[in-house]
Amino acid sequence: MQTLTVERKIGKQSVLLEKDIMLLSSATVAGPKEGLGPLSADFDRICSDNIIKEKSFERAECHMLEEACYLALGKAKLTPEDIDLFIAGDLLNQVVTASFCARKLAIPFLGIYGACSTFAEGLSLGAMLIEGGFAKHILTGTSSHNCSAERQYRYPTEYGFQRPGYAQWTATGAGAVVLGSGGEGPRVESITTGKVVDTGIKDPLALGTAMAGAAADTIYNHFRDLDRNPSYYNIILTGDLGGVGKKLNEDILAAKGYDIQANYADCGVLLYYPHQKAGPGASGCASSALVFLGHFYRKMMAKELRKVLLVATGALHSPTTVLQQESIPCIAHAVSLEI
Amino acid sequence: MFGQLILNIYVSLGVPQQEAGNPTVATVIFIAASLTAAGVFDNIAQLAGAGIAVPVTGFANSVTSMAMEFRREGLVTGTGSKMFALAGSIIVFGVVTAFVVGLISALI
Amino acid sequence: MGNYLTAFIVGGVICIIGQLLFDLTPLTPGHILTGFTIGGGILGGLGLYDRLIDFAGAGALLPISSFGNSLAKGAMSEAARTGVIGVLTGMFELTSTGITAAIIFGFIMALCFKPKG
Structure with a gap:
């Protein structure tokens, strides 16, 4: 029986990783407002509008996440079959965006919810699982959409209420990362x-x-x-x-x-x-x-x-x-x- | 302050029909619903605040925006059932108040 | 011209009160509009809101407070005619336009237009 000889846990709530677990590739799909921002040149794809010819905002968000995932896979020269686990989450009730995306990818799926911290949560879990030898390649991603979030958390999108000056704007877009060893990346x-x-x-x-x-x-x-x-x-x-x-x-x-x-x-x-x-x-x-x-x-x-x-x-x-x-x-x- | 600006427009619409307040209200509701459908009501409201929310335009916008938004969930189960989610309390409390007021006036 | 001015001022004042409540209190738009409706109903019961309408025309007719007033007036006038049961039967008489128009136009807009966010 193999016993782990190196203690990874350090301090109260931290973990040090021994292996070289890299972000092998990454992809971003941004909404129109984000595409007009200062970082527009950094995104792989910018959507022309909020609904990109889908029937609902929810479907549009899912489309963005799927696209980001496939783009990330392509850049890493991997297919969904090469991925051991897909870890993803989003803001919508029952984490549907990630689940519906997982349906398309057909990769073993772990849905997570960390609200806006989901991206880091996915990276953490993915890295720890690879470190522990439970997977070789993990795809992790997350998405949010201004309209689907507003509709669920606050008011219908055409409702006329005055947003106070301290209210932030839910970003529209998706990001996906392939985690693994033996490549170049952070x-x-x-x-x-x-x-x-x-x-x-x-x-x-x-x-x-x-x-x-x-x-x-x-x-x-x-x-x-x-x-x-x-x-x-x-x-x-x-x-x-x-x-x-x-x-x-x-x-x-x-x-x-x-x-x-x-x-x-x-x-x-x-x-x-x-x-x-x-x-x-x-x-x-x-x-x-x-x-x-x-x-x-x-x-x-x-x-x-x-x-x-x-x-x-x-x-x-x-x-x-x-x-x-x-x-x-x-x-x-x-x-x-x-x- | 912006409320004054918006109300001016409504006044010039409404005053000629002062005899009949009902067509005025209906017209204003139509305008508010159209602006909501066109996607500009929320932009105006960001500027106008209470000026556009307090008149019946606000009522029309809340009904229309809920109806439009939840169309995707079906005409019956979305639009129909969610239409008054925001405006409902206005109707409920208006009726409750009027009931109490009416009772008091009928009994004294 | 005097009509315009009074409507402008009265309507403006009502909205300014609303704006102050939006900005200075944690109350939601729903809370504030409901409050105005209740206020209109009480003023209607006291017979004061009608005087405001005579004075200010659309300035008092269009704010949501007039909805409360109409509900109260409907209930009261029907009760005066047919007794206490009139409170129930007469309530929506005067407000029918507003509610019907909102439903019809809201429905039509939902059929024809999609939200753009």
Whole structure:
């Protein structure tokens, strides 16, 4: 009987990976608004409109995720048969986008839900499973769509209500990654799995503020577990805190003794131009996926960035809990990547 | 403040028909429904806020937008059943208030 | 011309109250509009809303508060004619236009147009 001789768990909630598990390829499919943003040149495909000739917004979102998956497979020169596991999630009830996409791919499927932190959650799980020898190639992806999310979480898309200035804009798009060994790409070096943190925020339009606490908690524990400082990384990225949440995150960490201002950016803030009227920034699973896989992945492949800490954040509420006056618990997962 | 601007338009429509408030209301509802269908109501509302939500235009928009959005879930099970999801409380509480008010006036 | 001015001012004031409630309170649009409807109903019961309509025309007719007023008036006038049961039978008499129009036009728009998000 084989026994594992190396202890992977380090600290309270982190894992160090021994093997070379890389992001072998990545693909991004972005919505029209994202395609007009500052990172438009980084996306593999930009959709001309929100519905791309599908019958519903939900189908359009699924189409985007499927396309991202096939593009990622193509770039890695693999077919669905070569993939051992497909790990994916999205924002919709019962994680239908990922499930319907899995139907098409016909790969053994593990559906996950981490709200907007799904991208990091998928990367974490995929990397750990490959490290443990349970799979050789894993495809992971996530998607979100502004209209399908609004329709489910808030109001019908044509409803005329005045969005407050602090409300973020759910990004439309999908990102997919093939994980495996023996290739070129950023390596998953360590993972810090987040705990659920609830700071008592009840407003579903103030998600950046709600999630900042979880982000700070995970980043803090990552530094403590691995005995590192913010300066270890070229850049620290959060998924979708937006301008408001980003500042709050910086403040919380500063109070705990870690100053991240010098090398910290938020994917939600980077996705849109200020004139695109997205409030303090993007939110949604696609926020972290599009910005990291589109922009930062390229920078890492070009060796402009060598060590990146990606911290995707999610708000784990439902329309029901909000109406029932519950607060919004949040989570953040950190994945450290090196090349 | 923007409410004043929007209301001006409605006033010039409504005042000539002051004798008959009903056609006014129907016309305004039609306009609001059309703007919703055209996809511009929400853009105007972002600017106008309460100015377009408080008049019956807001009512028409909530009904129309729900009807349009849930068409995909069937005319009966989507449009039909979800149409008043947002406006329902206006009707419910309006009726409840009127019931109490009516009872009081009938009994005193 | 005086009609325009009073309608403008009264309608504007009602909407400004609504805007302040939107911006300064955590109440949803649904809460606020329901509140206006209830307000209209109570003012209608006191006979005050009709005076506002005489003064301001469309400025008082179009806000959702007039819906509450019409429900209350319908109930009250029918009760005056046929007794207490009139509260039930007469309520939707005056508001029929608004509700019917909203349903019909909403339905037609849903048949012909798709949401664009």
